[in-house]
Amino acid sequence: MFVASPAERLEEFYNLLRMYKLNIAWPVYSAGALVPIYTEEQLLIQKLIGNGGIVEVSTLKKQNEQLQVVNGPLLGLDHIIKKVSPKNRRIMVEVTVLDEKKKIELEGVFVT
Structure with a gap:
């Protein structure tokens, strides 16, 4: 789950979480400062983790020498x-977060 806050109030929001000892959120830091993440990054993360908060297994197949x-x-x-290892059931992806x-x-199952 993501919580939206105006950028100028991020520090205040984080301090409230700490003050009430609410371990329900993880702030995003970059270069030692609390920063917002972009909407596109949020949408990608939500797509990957789904509703359960866990990245499920993807199923892939090779069709006409193309990975699908x-x-x-x-x-x-x-x-x-970027890279796949059918033998180890691993998929390497590259995402941009905070530039x-x-x-x-990730885990992947390869079918024929």
Whole structure:
């Protein structure tokens, strides 16, 4: 879940969470400062983790030498896949968060 707050009130919001010892949110820091994340980043993260807060397994297949996501959270996100390892059931994706490219390893099932 994401909580929206005006950028100028992020620090105040974070202090309220700490004051009431609410461990319901993780602030995003960049260069030691509390920063907002972009809507596109939020939407991508929500798509990957779904409603349960856990990244589910994606199913992939190779068709005409092209990798295709059949179902799972990576459906429609073929463009972020950078590397696959069918043997280890791993998919390396690259996402941009806070203007930095991050590599994330996810689980994938490969079908024929």
